[in-house]
Amino acid sequence: MPPRGFGGVPARPPEPGAPMSRRKKVYEGKAKILYEGPEPGTFIQYFKDDATAFNAQKKATIEGKGVLNNRLSEFFMTGLTAIGVPNHFIRRVNMREQLIRQVEIIPLEVIVRNFAAGSISKRLGLEEGSALPRPIVEYSLKNDALGDPMVSEEYIMAFNWASQQDLDDIVSLALRVNDFLAGVFYGVGIKLVDFKIEIGRIWDGDFMRLIVADEISPDSCRLWDIKTGQKLDKDVFRRDLGSLTDAYSEVARRLGVLPTQSTPMTKPTLIN
Numbered sequence: 097m098p099p100r101g102f103g104g105v106p107a108r109p110p111e112p113g114a115p116m117s118r119r120k121k122v123y124e125g126k127a128k129i130l131y132e133g134p135e136p137g138t139f140i141q142y143f144k145d146d147a148t149a150f151n152a153q154k155k156a157t158i159e160g161k162g163v164l165n166n167r168l169s170e171f172f173m174t175g176l177t178a179i180g181v182p183n184h185f186i187r188r189v190n191m192r193e194q195l196i197r198q199v200e201i202i203p204l205e206v207i208v209r210n211f212a213a214g215s216i217s218k219r220l221g222l223e224e225g226s227a228l229p230r231p232i233v234e235y236s237l238k239n240d241a242l243g244d245p246m247v248s249e250e251y252i253m254a255f256n257w258a259s260q261q262d263l264d265d266i267v268s269l270a271l272r273v274n275d276f277l278a279g280v281f282y283g284v285g286i287k288l289v290d291f292k293i294e295i296g297r298i299w300d301g302d303f304m305r306l307i308v309a310d311e312i313s314p315d316s317c318r319l320w321d322i323k324t325g326q327k328l329d330k331d332v333f334r335r336d337l338g339s340l341t342d343a344y345s346e347v348a349r350r351l352g353v354l355p356t357q358s359t360p361m362t363k364p365t366l367i368n
């Protein structure tokens with residue numbers, strides 16, 4: 097029996113991969129959609145296949161990217177929870193969606209760099225891949241119209257995006273995430289060059305806490321194979337270096353998030 101809609105009219109089945117439409121959409125961004133969650137204070141985060149770069153001047157749909165990022169973000173957030181780094185992840189709902197705690201996002205991209213690449217190489221004339229003296233935390237204002245400009249702690253406090261206490265907590269969270277991610281990636285032969293996270297506020301009555309939100313995936317990290325230097329992150333798309341899905345699948349496979357064989361298992365062969 098097909099599902100019945102209102103008035104006995106057969107409901108049209110959702111298109112394959114299409115987000116369910118009866119939920120209320122709260123926000124649609126470049127890579128994800130937020131829907132109201134089943135309980136107050138929760139959202140469903142839907143990972144799209146859309147890829148954008150250079151402030152959305154370059155766009156494409158990359159089949160399977162959303163599924164991979166949903167699984168990978170789950171993997172990293174779960175690991176962070178296990179080592180006591182608070183974050184928004186509650187549980188995965190399906191291949192493309194996860195339940196998260198609703199936060200009030202601090203309008204900053206918090207970037208941690210271990211090696212020079214991208215804008216810091218350009219700005220300071222550093223060779224891509226050169227080691228930095230120590231992990232460097234920097235901030236960009238989340239504002240597409242302005243191209244996410246870099247901002248200083250002075251700006252952040254003057255415009256009241258975050259307080260000095262918030263910034264201390266943000267740096268501490270960012271460095272813990274960096275140590276965790278760098279270690280996990282090192283274990284599978286990948287160098288964590290840099291990454292960005294977003295941080296949000298949650299309230300327990302009057303008590304406010306900062307937690308890691310948004311996503312952690314190859315969309316938000318620079319990942320290089322330690323042996324070959326091969327790029328395994330969104331730079332593959334930015335710089336037309338090959339298949340983005342292949343790169344992200346390789347990351348997922350190494351982390352054990354995807355089965356080593358994505359082709360169906362062959363039947364066991366009986367010997368004798």
Ligand SMILES: Nc1ncnc2c1ncn2[C@@H]1O[C@H](COP(=O)(O)OP(=O)(O)O)[C@@H](O)[C@H]1O
Nearest residue numbers: 125126127128184196197198199201294309310
């Ligand atoms: N736990 C959360 N609570 C509220 N908002 C969140 C949470 N996690 C991420 N967000 C916000 O949801 C949006 C995710 O969609 P995305 O496609 O990345 O948007 P954008 O194009 O703005 O980067 C971002 O604006 C991000 O700040």
Ligand SMILES: [Mg+2]
Nearest residue numbers: 125126127310
């Ligand atoms: Mg985003």
